[in-house]
Amino acid sequence: NAGVTQTPKFQVLKTGQSMTLQCAQDMNHNSMYWYRQDPGMGLRLIYYSASEGTTDKGEVPNGYNVSRLNKREFSLRLESAAPSQTSVYFCASSPGTAISYEQYFGPGTRLTVT
């Protein structure tokens, strides 16, 4: 039981490049989330998916798109990366179909945009 896995662990992009961050969970959870954490700050919600086929914006969705590919997988895409998107990105999942108090987090993807 791996929990929540994220790929890649590290990535460096040039401004304007695109990439997709992958997230998968093997706990049969309904809800999945993407957060970003900037240096010295707490986490901010980018997007979440309360169930397969649905996605909703969080606090900071601009510049990102998401896809809930199936119950297990939730990807985050940066279409045209900007230096302001340099951050650590965390994926999380939770059992219910509402934003749950008990979320399980992945190890994070450290993204640098130059």
Added chain:
Amino acid sequence: DAKTTQPPSMDCAEGRAANLPCNHSTISGNEYVYWYRQIHSQGPQYIIHGLKNNETNEMASLIITEDRKSSTLILPHATLRDTAVYYCIVKIYGQNFVFGPGTRLSVLP
């Protein structure tokens, strides 16, 4: 949403109880108090939550004052592995979390 205030850092001796305070004086009746922690750049880990009663689980205890304007997270016997940033979050159930800067707890040998 109710604003929370936590001290930026605290120290605790290994084996002693760590008491982490959180002020949430504008909390409303349907807002829960949640605690998470983040150990050295790992993903956050859920610890405990409560509405108005005190709560205890295998990790910690949560003490909420009767007027609900503040709470304390208690780690009864802190170990070096409890060194982390601890986040107090006040939210209505079902609304998205906002993690603030939290309290950096250092457990000292």
